[in-house]
Amino acid sequence: MPRSGRSKTYTRNTIADKYEIILRAAIKVFARKGYFNSKVADIAKKAKIADGTVYLYFKSKEEILHSIFDRMMTEFISEGKKELAEIEEADKKIERIAQLHLEKLGSDRDLAVVFQVQLRGSTKFMREFSAAGFAEYLDIIKKAFEEGQKQGVFRKDINATVCAKILYGALDEMVTNWILSKKRYDLTPLADEVLKVFFGGVKTKTA
Amino acid sequence: MPRSGRSKTYTRNTIADKYEIILRAAIKVFARKGYFNSKVADIAKKAKIADGTVYLYFKSKEEILHSIFDRMMTEFISEGKKELAEIEEADKKIERIAQLHLEKLGSDRDLAVVFQVQLRGSTKFMREFSAAGFAEYLDIIKKAFEEGQKQGVFRKDINATVCAKILYGALDEMVTNWILSKKRYDLTPLADEVLKVFFGGVKTKTA
Amino acid sequence: MPRSGRSKTYTRNTIADKYEIILRAAIKVFARKGYFNSKVADIAKKAKIADGTVYLYFKSKEEILHSIFDRMMTEFISEGKKELAEIEEADKKIERIAQLHLEKLGSDRDLAVVFQVQLRGSTKFMREFSAAGFAEYLDIIKKAFEEGQKQGVFRKDINATVCAKILYGALDEMVTNWILSKKRYDLTPLADEVLKVFFGGVKTKTA
Amino acid sequence: MPRSGRSKTYTRNTIADKYEIILRAAIKVFARKGYFNSKVADIAKKAKIADGTVYLYFKSKEEILHSIFDRMMTEFISEGKKELAEIEEADKKIERIAQLHLEKLGSDRDLAVVFQVQLRGSTKFMREFSAAGFAEYLDIIKKAFEEGQKQGVFRKDINATVCAKILYGALDEMVTNWILSKKRYDLTPLADEVLKVFFGGVKTKTA
DNA sequence: AATGAATGAGCATTCATTCAT
DNA sequence: TATGAATGAATGCTCATTCAT
Numbered sequence: 001m002p003r004s005g006r007s008k009t010y011t012r013n014t015i016a017d018k019y020e021i022i023l024r025a026a027i028k029v030f031a032r033k034g035y036f037n038s039k040v041a042d043i044a045k046k047a048k049i050a051d052g053t054v055y056l057y058f059k060s061k062e063e064i065l066h067s068i069f070d071r072m073m074t075e076f077i078s079e080g081k082k083e084l085a086e087i088e089e090a091d092k093k094i095e096r097i098a099q100l101h102l103e104k105l106g107s108d109r110d111l112a113v114v115f116q117v118q119l120r121g122s123t124k125f126m127r128e129f130s131a132a133g134f135a136e137y138l139d140i141i142k143k144a145f146e147e148g149q150k151q152g153v154f155r156k157d158i159n160a161t162v163c164a165k166i167l168y169g170a171l172d173e174m175v176t177n178w179i180l181s182k183k184r185y186d187l188t189p190l191a192d193e194v195l196k197v198f199f200g201g202v203k204t205k206t207a
Numbered sequence: 208m209p210r211s212g213r214s215k216t217y218t219r220n221t222i223a224d225k226y227e228i229i230l231r232a233a234i235k236v237f238a239r240k241g242y243f244n245s246k247v248a249d250i251a252k253k254a255k256i257a258d259g260t261v262y263l264y265f266k267s268k269e270e271i272l273h274s275i276f277d278r279m280m281t282e283f284i285s286e287g288k289k290e291l292a293e294i295e296e297a298d299k300k301i302e303r304i305a306q307l308h309l310e311k312l313g314s315d316r317d318l319a320v321v322f323q324v325q326l327r328g329s330t331k332f333m334r335e336f337s338a339a340g341f342a343e344y345l346d347i348i349k350k351a352f353e354e355g356q357k358q359g360v361f362r363k364d365i366n367a368t369v370c371a372k373i374l375y376g377a378l379d380e381m382v383t384n385w386i387l388s389k390k391r392y393d394l395t396p397l398a399d400e401v402l403k404v405f406f407g408g409v410k411t412k413t414a
Numbered sequence: 415m416p417r418s419g420r421s422k423t424y425t426r427n428t429i430a431d432k433y434e435i436i437l438r439a440a441i442k443v444f445a446r447k448g449y450f451n452s453k454v455a456d457i458a459k460k461a462k463i464a465d466g467t468v469y470l471y472f473k474s475k476e477e478i479l480h481s482i483f484d485r486m487m488t489e490f491i492s493e494g495k496k497e498l499a500e501i502e503e504a505d506k507k508i509e510r511i512a513q514l515h516l517e518k519l520g521s522d523r524d525l526a527v528v529f530q531v532q533l534r535g536s537t538k539f540m541r542e543f544s545a546a547g548f549a550e551y552l553d554i555i556k557k558a559f560e561e562g563q564k565q566g567v568f569r570k571d572i573n574a575t576v577c578a579k580i581l582y583g584a585l586d587e588m589v590t591n592w593i594l595s596k597k598r599y600d601l602t603p604l605a606d607e608v609l610k611v612f613f614g615g616v617k618t619k620t621a
Numbered sequence: 622m623p624r625s626g627r628s629k630t631y632t633r634n635t636i637a638d639k640y641e642i643i644l645r646a647a648i649k650v651f652a653r654k655g656y657f658n659s660k661v662a663d664i665a666k667k668a669k670i671a672d673g674t675v676y677l678y679f680k681s682k683e684e685i686l687h688s689i690f691d692r693m694m695t696e697f698i699s700e701g702k703k704e705l706a707e708i709e710e711a712d713k714k715i716e717r718i719a720q721l722h723l724e725k726l727g728s729d730r731d732l733a734v735v736f737q738v739q740l741r742g743s744t745k746f747m748r749e750f751s752a753a754g755f756a757e758y759l760d761i762i763k764k765a766f767e768e769g770q771k772q773g774v775f776r777k778d779i780n781a782t783v784c785a786k787i788l789y790g791a792l793d794e795m796v797t798n799w800i801l802s803k804k805r806y807d808l809t810p811l812a813d814e815v816l817k818v819f820f821g822g823v824k825t826k827t828a
Numbered sequence: 829a830a831t832g833a834a835t836g837a838g839c840a841t842t843c844a845t846t847c848a849t
Numbered sequence: 850t851a852t853g854a855a856t857g858a859a860t861g862c863t864c865a866t867t868c869a870t
Binding site for chain 3: 657712737738741766769773774775776778779780783784786787789790791792793794795797798811814815817818819820821822823824825
């Protein structure tokens with residue numbers, strides 16, 4: 001008689017695991033071959049399951065892509081919010097955001113590739129799905145910046161929205177270059193480089 | 208610089224025109240549906256030619272994508288270099304680059320979409336093809352920055368390469384947001400916003 | 415008439431019941447969606463059992479279809495024979511057959527649909543399985559008709575086999591039309607209509 | 622400039638031919654293996670064309686089935702109407718209908734199989750598509766019968782609709798039996814057998 | 829050069845059946 | 850007996866590319 005006592009736990013674990021396994025496999029495969037060039041069979045093979053099993057956990061190939069995005073974005077944003085809540089100074093918040101951004105993506109190259117390259121390959125995706133996630137992320141940066149303006153640490157003659165985009169764009173470019181680069185270097189330290197410019201500008205004080 | 212003067216016969220003009228027509232059609236179609244979701248037949252229909260005719264001008268669907276990139280990048284870079292050659296001050300050069308970047312993409316939405324969204328959807332593309340073009344573009348920015356460092360207008364404690372990426376990333380993000388935004392606004396003025404931050408930083412002088 | 419009295423043990427009842435339950439579920443599902451469009455999972459769900467359980471009672475999806483046919487045909491023929499045995503006059507026998515035919519199918523719409531529509535969708539089925547059942551049924555009609563010819567109530571210049579087919583075909587068409595009709599009417603009374611023509615012909619006596 | 626003059630005719634002919642060829646191939650394949658068991662690849666192979674070519678002429682496998690029905694039904698009904706228009710006496714009309722029915726299907730066994738067996742295998746088909754065609758056919762019989770009632774050659778105490786169904790059902794059963802029979806016999810003569818019963822009934826005059 | 833009908837490899841998805849629990 | 854997660858063969862349909870005209 002199955003499913004009595006902790007066998008349920010076992011089953012649940014298996015299911016959760018398999019979902020996770022498929023997702024990880026998909027990230028690897030998408031990262032390497034691109035979404036459109038990846039076959040469901042590739043994912044299944046990488047996950048060491050039968051093709052059909054994929055469909056017990058995901059409704060379609062497209063849903064896998066979206067799940068990757070949703071899952072990671074949700075996770076990233078909630079982690080970020082938690083960390084930021086404990087920081088008082090707005091400039092320290094911005095600093096932490098930049099660090100987290102590069103740490104997170106820098107620690108999982110495949111995931112980074114999917115985020116930077118694959119997810120953007122779909123206008124549909126960008127339009128329909130990114131909206132929520134990306135907008136929220138940008139908003140977090142913007143809010144932190146506005147806070148800093150109130151606190152007097154950031155210039156008030158700068159549009160907060162534009163400013164958030166500039167920082168995001170700069171960080172994003174670090175990641176993209178890191179991905180495309182044949183060299184293997186640590187992504188995290190670049191946060192400070194970016195912040196140095198972002199905070200202080202490139203012009204000499206005298207200029 | 209092609210198509211200057213009367214150097215082309217009628218036939219050659221026709222050929223060149225059709226090549227151009229297909230390229231423009233492809234940009235429109237790719238922009239609207241994405242590279243993988245676009246059918247060669249769609250491009251042919253938009254160009255008002257037969258499907259097979261496409262293959263008289265391009266070897267494959269992929270080649271069309273690459274041609275779009277090559278063509279535009281070459282044009283953009285050569286135009287840019289010419290303009291920059293006439294500018295003395297490094298910070299004015301940087302300024303002009305930022306303006307040109309947003310002017311160019313801001314004046315052709317479809318092209319911008321293909322550049323920002325579609326071209327990136329292909330790791331293969333990014334790796335194999337972007338190299339030349341993007342690298343050259345980034346290098347122009349970097350050179351201008353280094354020039355500025357020598358001239359003493361830019362801080363010397365900043366890595367020029369990173370700096371070029373930051374500027375590029377910031378501009379790039381402006382374009383991406385402009386594309387994804389439902390609002391229709393002018394992209395060009397954002398160059399000054401970006402430069403304000405890039406040049407002066409976001410922190411208050413007193414900070 | 416099965417399952418009367420207490421003659422069955424609990425277990426046997428359960429088994430018999432489940433077999434029956436699956437069969438009824440299958441009839442409903444096949445009737446609604448057609449054999450090929452019905453999934454074994456649909457049947458299991460309708461029967462409120464697990465997918466795999468179906469295979470404890472039936473070897474395959476196809477076997478379910480055959481079981482429906484066998485079961486119903488056997489039941490119908492044996493019931494029919496019993497009733498006919500008690501009738502003397504051949505024309506009364508024919509009359510009763512027609513009535514039983516429409517009563518039986520008219521009292522179970524789903525079963526009728528499976529018989530009229532689904533079972534015929536399979537050439538293989540028609541060829542391999544219908545033979546026995548249908549042939550026997552047609553033979554019963556034919557025998558009754560020949561009896562009537564001997565008794566002098568039916569014309570002797572008519573081929574008994576053809577005649578049986580005509581009656582069967584006419585009744586069959588009544589059922590098919592009843593199934594396809596959006597109107598809900600009583601099928602049984604049509605037996606008399608058919609018999610009126612079958613017995614008396616459509617021409618006026620004077621003609 | 623190609624396809625000027627009669628080359629258009631050539632092309633057209635080819636297209637029409639190929640459409641016809643696919644339809645014939647489909648009838649053969651469907652007749653032999655049943656709709657659901659037939660693969661599009663089977664049809665293509667039988668038609669000696671590539672799989673994809675099927676889709677230049679038909680939108681889907683299902684559309685092929687419908688096309689078979691539509692085409693044949695339209696053809697049959699228009700032919701039938703033409704013939705009947707030239708007949709005065711209602712009973713002769715009924716006679717001709719019966720003959721045409723069996724002649725038509727008797728002359729094309731594969732087509733008959735598809736009509737009798739395959740088309741009916743789909744409740745969806747029967748409901749959605751047969752409506753128009755079958756209803757019209759039954760109506761033709763019914764009209765002829767009513768005409769006969771006015772002319773005084775048919776009994777007035779019989780429901781014309783039921784009567785039409787009886788005749789149709791009887792003929793239909795002849796065809797079905799002919800298809801399922803291992804023996805090869807001529808279907809046409811059975812029209813007279815059916816009519817003998819339909820017109821005169823099976824009872825002896827004295828009864 | 830231009831056409832567009834034909835090709836056929838390629839792939840996402842379904843579902844009858846199995847089997848470990 | 851009962852379960853339902855896992856399997857993987859099977860197939861309808863797409864579309865980049867070719868080629869006879």
